[in-house]
Amino acid sequence: MRGWRGQIGAVSPTYVDDAGDWLKVLPEGVNVIFATLGVEDHTPKEFQKAIEVVERTARGLVKLGVGAVVLGGSPLVTLDKGEGTGGLARELEKETSVPMITSQDAALLALRTLGIKRLLLVTPYRESLNQGMQSHLEANGFAVLCLKSALCPGPKEMAELPPELPYRLAREASEQAPGADGIYIPNPKWQTMEIIEPLEEDLKIPVVTTVQSSAWWGLKKLEVKEARPGYGRLLSHL
Secondary structure: OOOEEEEEEEEOOOOOOOOOHHHOOOOOOOOEEEOOOOOOOOOOOHHHHHHHHHHHHHHHHOOOOOOOOEEOOOOHHEEEEOOHHHHHHHHHHHHHOEEEEEEEHHHHHHHOOOOOOEEEEOOOOOHHHHHHHHHHHHHHOOOEEEEEEOOOOOOOHHHHHOOOHHHHHHHHHHHHHOOOOOEOOOOOOOOHHHHHHHHHHHHHOOEEEEEHHHHOOOOOOHHHOOOOOOOOOOHOOO
């Protein structure tokens, strides 16, 4: 049986073309079930389309019996003047008794768990999304000392980026803002899992990424006290 220790539901705005990053982290016996919202581009129209179907999609995962649900899509939180999908996650958790969170809120919890307050922000996003991300972080009490971006136009291009790009951008950010106490690298589309521990070793500060922090939160809610090694300090906090 898949997921005999527990299953995590993951809602992705865009199509999931590679589940490998989740499987790198999750230990034996823990499964992840994906559901997508059909976002094809990073535009307000596409994000609105996603918001209209996210509740039905999350409920579908609950019916499948998952033990926790992560609502992906940082822009669905950071571009909303209110709570975005964060409020929906709390409402559905209360109604269904299944733990639920946005991937953005899971990342914020991870940053706080690691004691990160002054961070380097490294994203693949275009400028308009970067502004929303930085404002959201600052509104939640974090100081963004430096922002570096690949300025990708959309999810297809993000998936094609090599892992050396976020690594290089993080190193450049560290050189420009040496007082940071951590690095946040959002978005699951670009390849970041392989660079978490090299960055932590080279820069001596912790790193938080989207898949890593979402899997961490899901494992905590499933009360599974282990993860596969090699993906950062965060996973020692289970």
